Amino acid sequence: xxxxxxxxxxxxxxxxxxxxxxxxxxxxxxxxxxxxxxxxxxxxxxxxxxxxxxxxxxxxxxxxxxxxxxxxxxxxxxxxxxxxxxxxxxxxxxxxxxxxxxxxxxxxxxxxxxxxxxxxxxxxxxxxxxxxxxxxxxxxxxxxxxxxxxxxxxxxxxxxxxxxxxxxxxxxxxxxx
Amino acid sequence: xxxxxxxxxxxxxxxxxxxxxxxxxxxxxxxxxxxxxxxxxxxxxxxxxxxxxxxxxxxxxxxxxxxxxxxxxxxxxxxxxxxxxxxxxxxxxxxxxxxxxxxxxxxxxxxxxxxxxxxxxxxxxxxxxxxxxxxxxxxxxxxxxxxxxxxxxxxxxxxxxxxxxxxxxxxxxxxxxxxxxxxxxxxxxxxxxxxxxxxxxxxxxxxxxxxxxxxxxxxxxxxxxxxxxxxxxxxxxxxxxxxxxxxxxxxxxxxxxxxxxxxxxxxxxxxxxxxxxxxxxxxxxxxxxxxxxxxxxxxxxxxxxxxxxxxxxxxxxxxxxxxxxxxxxxxxxxx
Numbered sequence: 001x002x003x004x005x006x007x008x009x010x011x012x013x014x015x016x017x018x019x020x021x022x023x024x025x026x027x028x029x030x031x032x033x034x035x036x037x038x039x040x041x042x043x044x045x046x047x048x049x050x051x052x053x054x055x056x057x058x059x060x061x062x063x064x065x066x067x068x069x070x071x072x073x074x075x076x077x078x079x080x081x082x083x084x085x086x087x088x089x090x091x092x093x094x095x096x097x098x099x100x101x102x103x104x105x106x107x108x109x110x111x112x113x114x115x116x117x118x119x120x121x122x123x124x125x126x127x128x129x130x131x132x133x134x135x136x137x138x139x140x141x142x143x144x145x146x147x148x149x150x151x152x153x154x155x156x157x158x159x160x161x162x163x164x165x166x167x168x169x170x171x172x173x174x175x176x177x
Numbered sequence: 178x179x180x181x182x183x184x185x186x187x188x189x190x191x192x193x194x195x196x197x198x199x200x201x202x203x204x205x206x207x208x209x210x211x212x213x214x215x216x217x218x219x220x221x222x223x224x225x226x227x228x229x230x231x232x233x234x235x236x237x238x239x240x241x242x243x244x245x246x247x248x249x250x251x252x253x254x255x256x257x258x259x260x261x262x263x264x265x266x267x268x269x270x271x272x273x274x275x276x277x278x279x280x281x282x283x284x285x286x287x288x289x290x291x292x293x294x295x296x297x298x299x300x301x302x303x304x305x306x307x308x309x310x311x312x313x314x315x316x317x318x319x320x321x322x323x324x325x326x327x328x329x330x331x332x333x334x335x336x337x338x339x340x341x342x343x344x345x346x347x348x349x350x351x352x353x354x355x356x357x358x359x360x361x362x363x364x365x366x367x368x369x370x371x372x373x374x375x376x377x378x379x380x381x382x383x384x385x386x387x388x389x390x391x392x393x394x395x396x397x398x399x400x401x402x403x404x405x406x407x408x409x410x411x412x413x414x415x416x417x418x419x420x421x422x423x424x425x426x427x428x429x430x431x432x433x434x435x436x437x438x439x440x441x442x443x444x445x446x447x448x449x450x451x452x453x454x455x456x457x458x459x460x461x462x463x464x465x466x467x468x469x470x471x472x473x474x475x476x477x478x479x480x481x482x483x484x485x486x487x488x489x490x491x492x493x494x495x496x497x498x499x500x501x502x503x504x505x506x507x508x509x510x511x512x
Binding site for chain 2: 160
């Protein structure tokens with residue numbers, strides 16, 4: 001009697017397939033991935049096309065002036081503007097400067113008025129909900145505290161091609177921390 | 178009235194069930210270790226993708242059934258005592274219920290969070306990592322991790338537990354296996370979400386997160402419903418809750434053989450892995466001896482290992498609500 005029930009139950013367990021095709025679904029996803037990469041789509045891409053617009057055109061850089069990192073002159077001078085200009089050059093763009101306080105710059109990132117914000121933003125920055133944060137890089141040597149601070153750059157949320165280009169740039173320059 | 182004493186689960190388990198139980202415990206421990214590795218790996222590549230975060234929380238939630246199972250095992254082994262006269266088998270159903278409610282609550286909160294993210298048009302940012310001197314988009318790592326970790330639930334422990342659950346008549350184990358086997362949907366959805374972000378379709382991430390949370394809610398609803406039904410003493414059903422348990426008809430067939438029984442009906446409830454049965458009999462000559470009652474209780478208990486506790490109740494007329502032979506058809510109509 002017991003064996004009979006055990007056997008019947010086992011057939012039930014193995015015989016019912018309510019969710020067919022899990023292997024084919026995974027294969028489909030893999031195929032989709034391959035197809036997307038294959039047909040010349042750049043991954044990652046910017047939903048708002050920031051990087052595409054900047055290439056061969058202008059990169060709008062916001063600077064939050066900080067002693068030792070950047071002056072508030074127009075155009076600003078110092079290690080941060082130099083970094084910004086160098087990055088712009090690396091993507092074949094001309095830098096256009098905007099000056100403002102941190103919150104102003106974050107607001108401009110949100111409204112799409114600038115592409116990149118540089119300032120004394122550290123990895124502990126509270127702006128993570130409103131801006132994309134880059135990986136940390138070496139800030140100005142001999143900055144405010146005389147230390148080479150660890151800094152991050154802010155970019156519009158979700159502009160992942162631009163973010164990746166910037167992080168690729170700091171990796172290439174050996175600045176990444 | 179005669180009562181066959183409940184017994185300790187382990188004492189009474191036939192060989193096949195004993196082996197199945199031992200293997201189930203081993204698979205549960207394996208699952209916990211595997212899931213711990215999964216949770217850690219996913220944590221490294223989480224980024225700000227809502228789909229990844231949702232899948233990650235689902236991984237954590239998937240530990241609940243395993244923990245509930247292992248904890249419940251301690252209790253169901255205990256013998257009935259004056260304080261717990263039915264034993265503590267219900268621990269399995271309680272674990273089932275707790276898991277179901279947790280899935281429901283967390284799934285709902287994730288669904289709301291993901292939907293709000295979509296409405297607010299939050300664009301997920303997924304940056305890069307520097308791996309051995311190369312700048313690699315984190316999305317590729319997310320996709321790889323999700324594709325690799327799906328192997329465990331879908332190909333290893335999901336099917337293994339699905340085979341053991343019916344042998345043990347363990348609904349918690351069955352629900353656990355069922356969720357594991359469906360885990361590929363979560364992983365596929367999060368991969369689609371991340372690739373969507375990759376090609377600039379930011380909304381696909383939130384959409385994938387909503388899809389995953391709906392899956393969690395569905396699991397929660399199913400588990401809660403099944404656990405509550407058993408705790409409410411519904412008539413015993415099969416391990417997958419699809420139909421009335423066929424053991425009822427085995428008992429009816431046995432009772433029909435007895436010439437001193439004019440009419441009979443039973444109440445059989447699932448205590449979580451084992452059944453408690455009350456047998457109502459109308460004796461042909463209106464009399465029943467203690468010997469007969471005790472022999473009947475023992476014989477019914479001997480029909481199957483799942484029958485752990487048998488009470489014989491003689492009566493002049495049978496109450497209406499009892500389970501009678503051939504109740505299968507009526508049952509099928511209702512469900």
